[in-house]
Amino acid sequence: MIHFENVGLRYGMGPEILRDLTFDIPQKSFQFLTGPSGAGKTTLLRLLFLSLQPTRGLIRMFDRNIATIPREELPLLRRRVGIVFQDFRLLDHLTTYENVALPLRVRGKDETSYRADVLELLRWVGLGERVNVLPPVLSGGEKQRAAIARALIDRPEVLLADEPTGNVDPPMARRLLNLFMELNRLGTAVVIATHDLTLMDQVEARRMILSHGQLEIYE
Numbered sequence: 001m002i003h004f005e006n007v008g009l010r011y012g013m014g015p016e017i018l019r020d021l022t023f024d025i026p027q028k029s030f031q032f033l034t035g036p037s038g039a040g041k042t043t044l045l046r047l048l049f050l051s052l053q054p055t056r057g058l059i060r061m062f063d064r065n066i067a068t069i070p071r072e073e074l075p076l077l078r079r080r081v082g083i084v085f086q087d088f089r090l091l092d093h094l095t096t097y098e099n100v101a102l103p104l105r106v107r108g109k110d111e112t113s114y115r116a117d118v119l120e121l122l123r124w125v126g127l128g129e130r131v132n133v134l135p136p137v138l139s140g141g142e143k144q145r146a147a148i149a150r151a152l153i154d155r156p157e158v159l160l161a162d163e164p165t166g167n168v169d170p171p172m173a174r175r176l177l178n179l180f181m182e183l184n185r186l187g188t189a190v191v192i193a194t195h196d197l198t199l200m201d202q203v204e205a206r207r208m209i210l211s212h213g214q215l216e217i218y219e
Contacts, residue, residue: 082156
């Protein structure tokens with residue numbers, strides 16, 4: 001599904017932040033991306049989401065070389081990837097429900113076809129009573145759960161999550177992990193960037209350890 005070959009990234013004339021990354025994200029796979037702070041985990045997720053271009057190397061996504069994809073086609077490719085940003089990126093003028101439903105609205109779907117699914121997912125992540133609340137009123141943990149629901153609502157082929165349990169208590173972290181695992185069982189490839197060793201120990205999954213700009217993979 002995703003293939004990196006000798007990928008490197010630098011900003012301007014500075015040193016390479018990521019270098020010689022060669023790995024695959026197979027279909028229906030589940031993996032944790034971990035490593036020390038500043039190792040480049042968020043940068044790697046941005047490459048996976050196509051919001052950054054590498055300075056060298058090959059990235060293939062869904063059998064296409066991203067270097068040859070016309071810029072206007074990138075948003076269509078991105079729709080096949082769900083992402084949970086560490087800073088949530090909710091729209092403050094939209095309610096919790098409207099934020100979660102936004103990917104479906106952008107695709108032109110009729111609300112009658114998705115309203116029940118959005119409400120059910122919000123209940124599952126513990127936001128059933130916060131449907132009509134605006135993001136400035138939500139706590140950090142609630143914003144995190146809303147961002148996760150938004151990433152999941154369109155059943156992406158790949159889910160990228162940047163510290164998705166960083167603002168929730170352990171029971172909710174386990175509940176969210178179960179949600180990611182269920183999505184994976186339904187066919188979505190999952191990549192979770194986290195520092196949480198307790199979380200990783202709850203699942204038998206591949207670990208991708210990023211350190212000093214390079215990646216080691218443990219199956």
